[in-house]
Amino acid sequence: MGAQKDKYSRTLNLPKTDFPMRANLSEREPQIIGRWEEMDIYRLICESSADRPTYILHDGPPYANEYIHAGTAMNKVLKDFVIKYQTMKGMRAPYLPGWDCHGLPIEHKVVSELGEKAKEMSTPQIRRLCREHAQKYVDIQKEQFRRLGVFGKWDEPYLTMNKDYEATVISAFKEVVKKGYVYRTLKPVYWCTSCETALAEAEVEYAHLESYSIFLRFEVVEGLDELRKETGLPIYFTVWTTTPWTLPANLAIAVNPNFKYIALRASFKGQEGVYILAMEMLEDPLPKMELSVQGEVATFKGSELEGVVARHPFYDRPSPLVLADHVSREQGTGCVHTAPGHGQEDYLTGVRYGLPILTPVDNRGCFTAEAEGFEGRYVFDADPDIVKLLDEKGRLLSSETVSHSYPHCWRCKNPIIFRATEQWFISVENLDLRKRALTAVGETEWIPRWGEARIEGMLQSRPDWCISRQRHWGVPIPVFICQDCGRAVLSEQTVGHFQELVAGHGVDVWYEREAEELLPEGFKCPECKGGAFSKGGDILDVWFESGSSHLAVLTEENHLRWPADLYLEGSDQHRGWFQLSLLVSLCVKDAAPFRKVVTHGFMLDGEGRAMSKSRGNVISPEEIEEKYGADILRLWVTSEDYREDISLSFDLLEQVAEAYRRIRNTIRFMLGNLSDFDPLKDALPFERMEELDRYILLLFKDLKRKVLSAYERMEFHQIYHAVHNFCAVHLSAFYLNTIKDRLYIYAPDDERRRSAQSAIALMLVDLLRMLAPILVFTTEEAYGHLPEALLRKESIHLEEMVQVDTFEDEELRVRWEKLMRVRQEANIVLEELRQTGEVGNSQDAHLRLYADGPMKEFLTKNLEHIKDITVVSDVLVEEGEGVSPVRQVEFDDGTVRVTAEKAGGEKCARCWMWSSRVGSDRNHPQVCERCSEVLSEIGK
């Protein structure tokens, strides 16, 4: 029997291809990358697109201090989709990737690794190590990005630590200085009194510390006259603090405008008075204070207290009542001691009320002469004396010690303080910068749309931009301090001179030369005409550097164009790169650097939780490439809507891998059936194709339209769903399944067969082209297996994007949709028959259709089509009701009843259809009349 089977199998046109079913991507992808490198694919793309209109996606530089994670990979892959799509669509879409190289994390890492040695090293030495560190991770990440199949100018990426880039940053800074945005003022920063240095937030560690916890009273000297008249008593605000040493710097008391405050008649040490505190805060502080309360005398809304003036507890100066939203119900009395020189929130409150930023504390943490009575004392040591002084003056209501979490220095582990120091700022009000930014935001296209509201809100409420940092690894702020008058000199002229030096030597020159060598010859202090200067020690906020990337990168020398068509980053960049690029751009060029900004969400695990090392739910790109392949990673990116947060887990990858296999197998089957197809000689035009082939091409045309529109809107998940659905439902389960008979049974050259092959060829080439930006490796591999005449380019990535076909046939569409509904019912009926065990394949069955009048006529006319798409041995049409089991389909013009039964006759050994005429050919007694004819045609 096996021999018999083989005998006829050999006469069939079964699929044949070298394109493997198993992808084995982890091995094949690196080989494909090798081939791309050999042919220098990116250069080929650039050359072939040189004359086309330009599309600029400006790459946001990732930070060069880690291996990439899945989120970084997703970002790059999304950009690659856009670049590859735009390229195929006919644009010149160059991709110049970049890296952010300066900044604290690298400096932090380098200094930590050095340990104690760091203290003996010079700034240039540390900077050199930082540079090496950054370069190392640039190289590592570069390889990781290439492994993902991302094309770009990897040989010459832009690095924020390159000389040219640094020169551009200084040049942008010069513009900003020239236009008057930059000013200098005091601002509190974390300060380590033992290291005598400012600390960044990331350098602060929290640890327990024993502190005082005291309540004190501030006597009202102005305002609340009615209350005073009514009671004839002194009025006090009650205040809580754990840092008595900041009291010499007290300049105000802050209350929450929305809280209710209550005034209580109470006596303290025998003296009567009125004490004010927040209504909500009675329970905690009251028992602690040694007050005997007699009753409520008044209540106020917080906002009513603005303008009241109290007296400083031990200095002869006012401490006005101010309003601040940050005043909380957590602890204290709802009346907050405010020292603008010693706290971030106090500072902002102070700025709002025009209070001085008083900081009577020097670098070593000792009081200056401004803290009268405490000059020279170390702040933490002075605490007991201040408490004592308060007690003596009768201001102290209670005192105890508490252990609480307090910031400490990451290096020396000592408690740190908040201390106002001179910092540089860019004013967002200068030249209406804030307003212009808001206008520019309105003129930019934000995807998703809510991005606009988000960045708008941030711009509306943002304070001036503090651009100075007390670090080493970055671009120095070229400030010169006059040795004679102490003035900080920063002008267009000095910055301009420095910029020229940077263009030749990089910013390292700042650390290698003396101040005089960095200034124009004979430069004199504009204030006092002195000629001796020292260098300022601050660097620029790295956001100013990355915010200048559009200026450094989108240049003619790079064959790019300013502004960019697109920025595409995570939604955290509304505050970061988008906003600060916009501000730099408006300062320098008075326009936004982007036309459209797209954001993606964040990487979550399968349970929708953030990925973190501590949770242990991190999946690395390498792991995915190793287990599944970069194409699976890329396909996973398309499987979810990136505008929201997207999940990554092995379950999800498994699901995507499954979809991939379906797509790959569909491609493989199509390739296999084109093994003997020469499109130049065998292809049929649409009009001459079989109806079924025309029908599937019309459905495929719909798919193309959908896919192209999804690419345009950057809704890649629509592509994934549409293509996968088409491959699984329309191609695999329906079209390819039903045309197997035609492909296998007829003579190779039979027009009916060539018609199917023509349709397959059209769809296959287009399927590969529309998937090329996503499945970069698989489509390339499959492209190489196409019949030669279909191979138009050296690589599929040099191909053009598909276009929506011009052919159409509305009548055929409508008619075939009806036939498909009959097919749906036939499947159910056939399944029922199969359950009885009478038949296996649909080929073992006959379909019997019942209909009357025009419906019957319709069915009779389309009998062959119905037979084809249901893959039964025969279809019979009759009038009447039919017998059970029967299914019914209602149409506008009639009803069709469908039933099935076991086929009569005998099963043909070649085509497996049942026929009453099996055996009529003496040479082939097991074969039906159709196969007998084919066999004689092919000479068997």
Add this chain to the structure above:
RNA sequence: GGGCCUAUAGCUCAGCUGUGGUUAGAGCGCACGCCUGAUAAGCGUGAGGUCACUGGUUCAACUCCAGUUAGGCCCA
């Protein structure tokens, strides 16, 4: 604590938006079966959802409004 966002079958997505109104759709997965001429493939059928929760508007809400819960980003 504030701003912005998300929440539809086990999973990934449609539908909902400035136009509320038939039994809320698809694919995957799953279950059961078929095939063995796409074979570490292929085909068929089927079971899965009180559209996060609560309240409101309305004759009518997955769809509009308010709040709650959970999660995310950015701040504090």
